[in-house]
Amino acid sequence: MFDDPQSPAWEPLLAVAWSARDHAHAPYSRFQVGAALLTSDGFIFGGCNVENAAYPLCLCAERGALSAAVAAGLQPGGLVAAVVVTDVAELTPPCGACRQALIEFAEGLPVLLANRRGRQLHRLENLLPHSFTGGHFR
Numbered sequence: 001m002f003d004d005p006q007s008p009a010w011e012p013l014l015a016v017a018w019s020a021r022d023h024a025h026a027p028y029s030r031f032q033v034g035a036a037l038l039t040s041d042g043f044i045f046g047g048c049n050v051e052n053a054a055y056p057l058c059l060c061a062e063r064g065a066l067s068a069a070v071a072a073g074l075q076p077g078g079l080v081a082a083v084v085v086t087d088v089a090e091l092t093p094p095c096g097a098c099r100q101a102l103i104e105f106a107e108g109l110p111v112l113l114a115n116r117r118g119r120q121l122h123r124l125e126n127l128l129p130h131s132f133t134g135g136h137f138r
C-alpha cells in the first residue's frame with residue numbers, strides 16, 4: 001500500500017500535509033513545508049515549519065507532526081508512513097535532525113516527498129543509513 005508512490009493510500013496524508021503547509025510560519029525563508037504522519041492506530045498528524053526571529057528556535061514540519069503524534073500516544077514502532085510536501089521545484093527530503101527524530105519511532109518508515117508536480121518514495125533507513133538508535137544502549 002505504501003510501497004507505491006501513486007497509491008491512493010497516500011491521499012489522506014497528502015491532504016493533511018498540504019493543509020498544514022498552508023499554515024507554515026515562514027516569514028524569513030518563505031520556504032513553507034508541510035508534513036503528515038500516519039500512526040498504526042490509523043490517525044494522521046500534520047505539522048508545518050515554524051520559524052522564529054531567533055533562528056535556532058526554528059522547528060521543522062516533520063518534528064512538529066511528530067510532537068503531536070507523541071502527545072497523542074505514539075510509541076516507538078508506531079509510525080506507518082510519512083509525507084513531506086513543499087511547493088518548490090525540487091522535492092524536499094527531511095533534514096538530518098528530522099530523520100533522526102523519526103527513526104526513533106520507525107526504522108522502516110516509507111517517506112513520500114511531494115510537490116505540485118511529482119512524488120518520490122524513500123525508506124527512512126535509506127535516508128539515514130547506519131543510524132544511531134536506542135538499540136545502541138543495550
Ligand SMILES: [Zn+2]
Binds near residue numbers: 062097098
Ligand atoms: Zn527537519
